[in-house]
Amino acid sequence: MALSPLNARRWRNFKSNRRAFWSLWIFAVLFGLSLFAEVIANDKPLxxxxxxxxxxxxxxxxxxxxxxxxxxxxxxxxxxxxxxxxxxxxxxxxxxxxxxxxxxxxxxxxxxxxxxxxxxxxWPLIPFSYNTINDLETAAPSAPDSTHWLGTDDTARDVLARVIFGFRLSVAFALIVTVTTSIIGVAAGAVQGYFGGLVDLTFQRLIELWGATPNLYIIIIVAAIIPMNFWLLVALSTIFGWTALVGVVRAEFLRARNFEYVRAAKALGVRDRVIMFRHVLPNAMVATLTMLPFIVTGAIGSLAALDFLGFGLPSSSPSLGELTMQAKQNLQAPWLAFTAFFTFAIMLSLLVFIFEGVRDAFDPRKTFA
Incomplete structure (x- = not known):
């Protein structure tokens, strides 16, 4: 399928940003491998x-x-x-x-x-799953060796297996939350900015009230009442995170709704929905994409923080936040802290570089050689 001239130019601009392009390849390989985590790390034979x-x-x-x-x-x-x-x-x-x-x-x-x-x-390359309790000759957590390449945690589970599964879980959580919050936030901001007036005023007051809600405390309260799981945490994160894009999308629509091409489209009888999402929204994409790295990294950070505090996913889940908590509790096992730090640093850096490249590729003012 051939790309349109506009999208072809955007792809060329993205490829010209070497840091973003190579970050995309590295991240795609890492995430692609993590999608087959059960084949790479499992306590059951292939x-x-x-x-x-x-x-x-x-x-x-x-x-x-x-x-x-x-x-x-x-x-x-x-x-x-x-x-x-x-x-x-x-x-x-x-x-x-x-x-x-x-x-x-x-x-x-x-x-x-x-x-x-x-x-x-x-057997798989790593003959342990993320929840496999291993029989160790030494006390847990054990240091890295030829069997456990990144050592084990304080419950004798293989750290490398938990990192592979935890990487997949964190990225999947962040991408799902980003997509759902972006759809809701873009739609709400577009309606506010395009129609303005009483619609905009009412939405703004509701968003101010919603934004003042202590979402972390509410999630902790919900976790204390209802057993937390992946999809419940996604739903709660979406409910409290959709306002992140409303402001920038609203501002772009308020600016663009009085442009000549919008007035001409209205005069020709084009429906508001078509004008909003086919003609005005593409012009608001640069501002929208600028916020996406913060949403993605924020979702990963929120998941890690909740797991670190013990109010996120169950302790049996392959959580990177739980690994960080174990590093804090086992200072005599520095490999846990190093593993958690480098996993988060690599993952978040790659995502930020990728979205920076996407943002610049959609910006018509930037053209790379």
């Missing part, structure tokens, strides 16, 4: 070959009985007996000496002289 059949435990539930075990509960794939059952094709000798049977099968393909159909397990 593929299991058992008696010639392939299974995908990270997508489906398999009871232990599916691999020759005794229980109907989900197979504990990290358990030595379950590993032995898979590799040996369900040999009952696994219950007595799982490590010995595994070595025997891998060396000779037999168990006690009887040939078995050898199976195998394909």
């Amino acid at each position: 593929l299991v070959s058992y008696r010639g059949e392939l299974h995908m435990p990270f997508l489906r539930f398999y009871p232990e009985t599916a691999f020759g075990g005794d229980f109907q509960t989900e197979a504990a794939y990290r358990d030595p007996e379950v590993k032995c059952l898979i590799i040996s094709g369900g040999s009952q000798a696994c219950w007595d000496d799982p490590e010995g049977v595994i070595e025997q099968v891998q060396a000779t393909g037999t168990v006690d002289g009887e040939k078995v159909e050898k199976g195998w397990i394909l």
Whole structure:
């Protein structure tokens, strides 16, 4: 699909901003990888070959009985007996000496002289999920090593796995909140600025009252009454965050509604809705895009702050704010603080650079060489 001349010029301007362009690529790669977090970091295998059949435990539930075990509960794939059952094709000798049977099968393909159909397990790059409680030889939190590349937190969960899932959660939360608040805020600001008069006056008084509401305290009160979850937090953030764009959009519409092309469109009988969103809104996009970096980073910061205070998502969620809180409580484990700091610094810097480039690309006064 070919771009229009205007959008092609904007894309050229964006690419000319090298910092924004490379930030977009880096962020796209990082976020794209985080979308497949279950494939990268999981305590369940990606593929299991058992008696010639392939299974995908990270997508489906398999009871232990599916691999020759005794229980109907989900197979504990990290358990030595379950590993032995898979590799040996369900040999009952696994219950007595799982490590010995595994070595025997891998060396000779037999168990006690009887040939078995050898199976195998394909693990993710990081064989831990964000909520996996690991058996450590030292006290938690443990320092980074060859098994846990960024160490573990104070509940023996792998920090790198939590960062991958937490990055995805934070960015998804920020983007959803930004889109919803922008739609509501742009629509409200457009109506205020275009119609003016009593409509503008009424909206302004309501926004002043709404803006004076202590939203953080209300979210904390709601969290104390109702168990908080992702979508409830998105809804609350949208309810209190939609006013961020109203002011700039309103000002642009107040300025543009008396322009000659707007008066000409009205004289020709063009509907107000068409004039507002097809003709006036594009001229207000630069001011609108200027505010987007603050909304995105503010949403990430709000989520982290609520999780840090313990009023955000449940503690079992892969939260970067909860990781920051653990860094504060475990000063003897500096890898937690360094991980939280660099994760936030990289994520927020990339987003700000990207939106700066988008803002400049939409600005008709700026043309890059």
